Amino acid sequence: MSIPATISKKARKLIGISYEEQGMPYVEQVDSEGNRVNVVEQKIYIKKSFMTIPSSLRLIHTNKLLRTPSLLPIISNLQDLPYKYKPINNGKNKEIRDVTVERLIIGGGTSGLASMRENSLLITREELGDILFDEYTLERSFIIEELKKLYKYYQNHIISGRFLGKFDEGLVFDTVDQILIVKANEIVLAGGGRCLKPIFPGNNTPGIVSREFYLKRLKNKFQKILVLGYTDLAARTALHAKKSTILVPNNITISLSPYYKEQLDKKGVEISNGNIYNIESNNGKLIVQTDKTTLEADLIVFSVSKQPRLEITSSVGIGYIYDAGRHLYVPVHDQLGRNKNLFIVGGMRGIDNEYLSYLSGKASKGEEIDRFLEELKKYNPNQQNESPYNYGNGGIVCECEDISMEDINFALSLGIEKDVEKLKRITGLGTGHCQGKACTINLGDYLKSSRLISYRSPIYPVIL
Structure with a gap:
């Protein structure tokens, strides 16, 4: 069984593809014919590299030759970048549609489906989520049965699509054939978390x-x-x-x-x-x-931990706190998950227990609140003093831009603070295809940085 691999953007080295989610490093690429391809769905996709390029921040900062204006365009041409794109949908633009709902739910995993009630609209990139594949989840049969009932009852209020972020016009979603601009009185953020x-x-x-x-x-x-x-x-x-x-x-x-x-x-x-x-x-x-x-x-x-998808909560204007003991960056919310007219539920608030995620979704609509609070008291993840992301000295931090720990340490040696946003400005960390989803949080925890980068809309790639 082969694992998808590709050539890195700058160093042009053979690297593995570690994520299956769209918007993460190297999952979506452009082939030599200009076609957009999903590398994971094609099982394997390896491009050949005729050479490797030393990719070192120290080398660029200390070598004047590499900063010569006439040489810089040549170096960029050697990088693994697409030369052309083929139009999709025969070049036709998607229809833009305005939608107003009472309750909008972003995410269709355990907590998202459990949040469904009358006058709700749920928009999700996947249905049911991890629980379908994790056979060792406690209470799995009960939860799946309950979720399937909810899905069947509300299926006409569930749309497949990706949240692109908050804009002046409203919350924007990319679906198969439309761009939806949604306004809602109440919003439930149930986008879950991911392992980094x-x-x-x-x-x-x-x-x-x-x-x-x-x-x-x-x-x-x-x-x-x-x-x-x-x-x-x-x-x-x-x-x-x-x-x-x-x-x-x-x-x-x-x-x-x-x-x-x-x-x-x-x-x-x-x-x-x-x-x-x-x-x-x-x-x-x-x-x-x-x-x-x-x-x-x-x-x-x-499988270190499930980090909340901060790009979603940050896009709608919710701040986060750094939980140094659990090594999570968690959106600001009260005990029930509220933040003004929003609810943050399940993995989005740092919960990796499916049953508790289910109850958090129920509690967001006023159901099972006592049981949820009782189970929440029992949920007490172990506190660690050191970062669980530190498995050794060195390695790649930002895959999209080939930024290594050597580059980070060099930037720190220049007097830069242990602040992810400031390191981004010096190294280019978090400026690639995934826009920091895969690198800023684990590096932030490694450095014990209370501030990450600013996640801006659109939070996922948009094909124009």
Whole structure:
């Protein structure tokens, strides 16, 4: 089974594609004929590179030759950029339609569907979400049954589309054949969270993928996986494979509930500690060398935590706080998830428990509030002093722009503060295709930066 790989934009090196979600690094590309392609859906898509280009911030800043005005256009032409685009829909523009609703729900996973009620409109990029693929979720059968009932009852009020952000005209969504401009009296943000890649040498090697990518497209296709994580989320990932090992970074204490600890013991899942200093591919296997042992796997799956999709909440004007103990950047909300006329539910507020996500959606419409608050008190993720994204010294931070930890450290040596926004201005971090979705949060936590970048609309690529 091959993993999608491509050539990096600047360094022109062969790298793996780690995410399956549109808008993330290298998932959408333009081929030599100008066609827009989804690399993940095509299973594998590798372009050949006739050369590699040294990509180093230190080299650019200290070498006057590379900053010569006549040389800069030549360097940019060597980068892996498209030369032409083919028009889609025969060059026809999509119809723009204004919609006014009482209650708008953005996201159709567990908490989004649970938020549905009369006079609601739900717009989502996927239906039901991770629970369809995660077989080791507690209360899974009950939740899926309830969600399917809601979906069947409200199916005429559910639209497939991507949220592009808030504009002066309203909240804008890109659907198959229309651009919707929506105004609503009440908004529920249920866009969920995503697992982000830890930082370590060789972290862009082909064969390193997110939990979502693994569960939705690669589950049961690899015999042995190495899971990067330390909580029940990592345990639930590891249990899907025939053989698996969980690797916990140094200075992080593994935090497992008794139930999942028992399940791991029953299946013989090993737990190892250590930081990664080298990864090699050998005959379809990934050889992972840590400071304590050598591990072998067919696939590496990062499952550290589910980070809320801040680009969605930031677009509608909601701030965030840095939870240094849980290592999450969480949108500002009260106990029930309220922020003025908005509700933030499920993974969008940092919850990775499906049952609690379900109850948070119910609570947003005034149902099951007491039960939700009771379960919320029990939900107490382990606090860690050090960043769980620190799996080693070095590695790529921003895949879109080939920004490494070496580049970050060089910028810091120039006197730049440990502030992601300021580092972005010096390094170009977060300015590529994904606009910081894949790199700013894990780097922010690594540096303990309370401020990230400004996520601006449109928050996903738009084809004009």
